[in-house]
Amino acid sequence: MTAVAGERTPVDVAVGVLIDGDERFLLTSRPPGKVYEGYWEFPGGKLEPGEGVEQALARELHEELGITIDGAERWKVELMDYPHARVRLHFCKVRRWHGAFEMREGQQMAWEQLPVAVRPVLPGTVPVLRWLAEERGHAGLTHAA
Numbered sequence: 119m120t121a122v123a124g125e126r127t128p129v130d131v132a133v134g135v136l137i138d139g140d141e142r143f144l145l146t147s148r149p150p151g152k153v154y155e156g157y158w159e160f161p162g163g164k165l166e167p168g169e170g171v172e173q174a175l176a177r178e179l180h181e182e183l184g185i186t187i188d189g190a191e192r193w194k195v196e197l198m199d200y201p202h203a204r205v206r207l208h209f210c211k212v213r214r215w216h217g218a219f220e221m222r223e224g225q226q227m228a229w230e231q232l233p234v235a236v237r238p239v240l241p242g243t244v245p246v247l248r249w250l251a252e253e254r255g256h257a258g259l260t261h262a263a
């Protein structure tokens with residue numbers, strides 16, 4: 119059977135754009151053993167059956183980072199086609215959380231400003247950096263090539 123990219127059913131993914139009091143945003147590196155290992159992204163993960171976006175986001179951020187979020191604001195939705203999957207990314211801004219950060223999957227974390235210092239960033243992360251740049255009136259590069 120031939121799989122045509124456009125025909126694949128997208129997998130819904132909840133993604134958190136955590137923003138601190140200095141307007142820095144949190145990036146995490148993809149853990150060892152996952153596709154795009156070592157690439158930097160906004161933390162999150164796939165919705166489980168029956169879950170909503172906010173619920174999945176709260177669960178994933180707790181599982182991966184050890185924090186409990188106090189609300190999330192839906193921001194943007196983006197469809198991405200990768201060779202391994204077609205994903206619908208639900209980006210949510212998170213400004214309040216509690217608990218200490220623990221990298222529970224062996225990933226790394228970095229609080230970033232534009233342009234982002236860490237590299238490489240995941241392809242699905244690039245548009246988010248552009249939206250942040252637009253909101254913030256940041257001209258020029260958003261990340262290193």
Ligand SMILES: Nc1nc2c([nH]c(=O)n2[C@H]2C[C@H](O)[C@@H](COP(=O)(O)OP(=O)(O)OP(=O)(O)O)O2)c(=O)[nH]1
Nearest residue numbers: 131133159160161162163164198203205240242243
């Ligand atoms: N978390 C996250 N995933 C992203 C971003 N951009 C982007 O294209 N993706 C893609 C990569 C993956 O194909 C998918 C997220 O799936 P994942 O494998 O990280 O999710 P998961 O934690 O549920 O993984 P698993 O349990 O199936 O191993 O979304 C992003 O900024 N953050």
